[in-house]
Structure formats: C-alpha cells, structure tokens
Amino acid sequence: MQLAIENLDHHYGSAQSLRSISFEIGDGQCLTLLGRNGAGKTTMLRCLTGLLKPSGGRITLDGTDITAWPSFRRCRGGIGYVPQGREIFSDLSVGENLLISYKAHGGKDSAVLDEVCEMFPVLRQMWRRRGGDLSGGQQQQLAIGRALMGRPRLLVLDEPTEGIQPNIVKAIEAVIASLKGRISILLVEQYFDFAQTLADRYVVLNRGSVVAAGAGKDMDKNELSRFLSI
Structure with missing residues (x-):
C-alpha cells in the first residue's frame, strides 16, 4: 500500500499543530517519523487514522483520497x-x-x-x-x-518501545523487520537506534513541521539529535 500525505495542516482552536506536512511511504516500505514530545507526531497519526480532522491538505492511499473517510472505513481499507x-x-x-x-x-x-x-x-x-x-x-x-x-496493508505504530524492557524491544524489532516488504509501515519513535535499524526512509518533525527527511541509511545521530530526546 502506498501512502501520501500532502501539505497537511491541523489546528487545535487557534493554535496550529501541523504545518504543511508532506511525505510518502512506498509499498512495503518502513518510514520512521521522529521527533521529541510535542513535535506533532501523535497528532499526525490521529489525522491519518481519522481520529482528528485536518485543517488542510490531503491523505491518499494507493491514489485514493481518504481525507474525509471516517476511522472505521480507513480500518476496513487496510490501515x-x-x-x-x-x-x-x-x-x-x-x-x-x-x-x-x-x-x-x-x-x-x-x-x-x-x-x-x-x-x-x-x-x-x-x-x-x-x-x-x-x-x-x-x-x-x-x-x-x-x-x-x-x-493490514499499512501498519501504524505509535512509540512501540516506550516503557518496554530491552528483550521485548528486540522481539518487536524482529517482528517489524519480518513484515517489511510484505506491508507498509509507519513507525513513530523517539529511540533513534531502533528507528534507524528499521527505516527505509525517515521524516523528522519539530514544532509541527518537517525539518529533516531522507533515506534510512543516511540517518545521522549527531545531526538529528537536536530534534530528538535521546
């Protein structure tokens, strides 16, 4: 399943929480969405899954615009x-x-x-x-x-390592790795090493905006650490 987020905005009242977010996930790819607490990661996921309504932009799955779909329809559609x-x-x-x-x-x-x-x-x-x-x-x-x-054809994971003992983190990592290539994965994470191991591509959010993006193999801990809680 291919996912495309295009110029997505979101507001909580008069406060803008997401600003023109754009990224894509190819079929069978794992994209990691990184950023410290409050960067907008969970808001992004809630817009994707239909739990929040974006203020602007659009979301497409395999070219179909699902921006107005309710949550249950997105679930049935493969999320x-x-x-x-x-x-x-x-x-x-x-x-x-x-x-x-x-x-x-x-x-x-x-x-x-x-x-x-x-x-x-x-x-x-x-x-x-x-x-x-x-x-x-x-x-x-x-x-x-x-x-x-x-x-699902797209698996969305919000902070799967949070508060988890290391041996379980390794088990979860192995499962996600085994799913790559079979389904698309959007992984929201703060733990850099875990994210880097799994990422085909990455996007970093800071204050509701994309501040860095690229191939997983090019993730640089020193360069990205200022945007993360490591």
Missing part, C-alpha cells in the same frame, strides 16, 4: 493502528482481545490467528490471562498482534 499507550481491553483476556479484532474484520481468515501467535508466542501462553494483568511489554505485543488480526 492497522497501534496507539501510544496500547489501549488494549484490560478487563478481557488475551484471547478475547485478539478474537474481537478477528471478528471485527470478518472472522474468515483462520490462519491469521496462528500467524500472530507465531510472531508473539507469549500471546498463546497467556491466552486466558486478563489483559490488564500483563506486563507492559506483553501488552504491547498484544496491541500489535490485535492490529495484525485484520491483515
């Missing part, structure tokens, strides 16, 4: 979203969290559940455990697994 903070159903079991997503996407692709549990074996091990009783890293794996139940 999977893992929000910051995970937002799993804490009172439901791991299995129930996954099956809700499975049924919401039609419940016809029985192979997807096995594939998700192969990516994250802990989900099958914790199948009956309440989501709220999992560790932060386990919850993040559940949140990503839940998003993958719909076989």
Whole structure:
C-alpha cells in the first residue's frame, strides 16, 4: 500500500499543530517519523487514522483520497493502528482481545490467528490471562498482534518501545523487520537506534513541521539529535 500525505495542516482552536506536512511511504516500505514530545507526531497519526480532522491538505492511499473517510472505513481499507499507550481491553483476556479484532474484520481468515501467535508466542501462553494483568511489554505485543488480526496493508505504530524492557524491544524489532516488504509501515519513535535499524526512509518533525527527511541509511545521530530526546 502506498501512502501520501500532502501539505497537511491541523489546528487545535487557534493554535496550529501541523504545518504543511508532506511525505510518502512506498509499498512495503518502513518510514520512521521522529521527533521529541510535542513535535506533532501523535497528532499526525490521529489525522491519518481519522481520529482528528485536518485543517488542510490531503491523505491518499494507493491514489485514493481518504481525507474525509471516517476511522472505521480507513480500518476496513487496510490501515492497522497501534496507539501510544496500547489501549488494549484490560478487563478481557488475551484471547478475547485478539478474537474481537478477528471478528471485527470478518472472522474468515483462520490462519491469521496462528500467524500472530507465531510472531508473539507469549500471546498463546497467556491466552486466558486478563489483559490488564500483563506486563507492559506483553501488552504491547498484544496491541500489535490485535492490529495484525485484520491483515493490514499499512501498519501504524505509535512509540512501540516506550516503557518496554530491552528483550521485548528486540522481539518487536524482529517482528517489524519480518513484515517489511510484505506491508507498509509507519513507525513513530523517539529511540533513534531502533528507528534507524528499521527505516527505509525517515521524516523528522519539530514544532509541527518537517525539518529533516531522507533515506534510512543516511540517518545521522549527531545531526538529528537536536530534534530528538535521546
């Protein structure tokens, strides 16, 4: 799936939070969106997923303008979203969290559940455990697994390493790496090394504007550190 963001603006009242944001993600590419807290990253994602209405510009998927589409239509159109903070159903079991997503996407692709549990074996091990009783890293794996139940063509990840122990970060990194080339990925991240490892391309936001962009192989920690919390 190809994503194009074109001159996107957003306002919270009279305060402008995004200013003429433009970037593209090619089919099967991973683009990392970097910036410190308050740079506009999450606002950008909420505009992309339909949770916020942009003030100007447009969003296209495979050439189709989806700027006015509601969130549910974007989900059905192939966007999977893992929000910051995970937002799993804490009172439901791991299995129930996954099956809700499975049924919401039609419940016809029985192979997807096995594939998700192969990516994250802990989900099958914790199948009956309440989501709220999992560790932060386990919850993040559940949140990503839940998003993958719909076989998205674009996976959007908001700060997947935040508050996660290093061994789980490595497991998440391996899963994202395995998905590259099969689906497109938009990864919002502050952890430079994690982002650099996965990025085909990168974009840096600062105060709601794009201040740097390029190929992942050209990411320079010294050059970009002034825009990041490292």
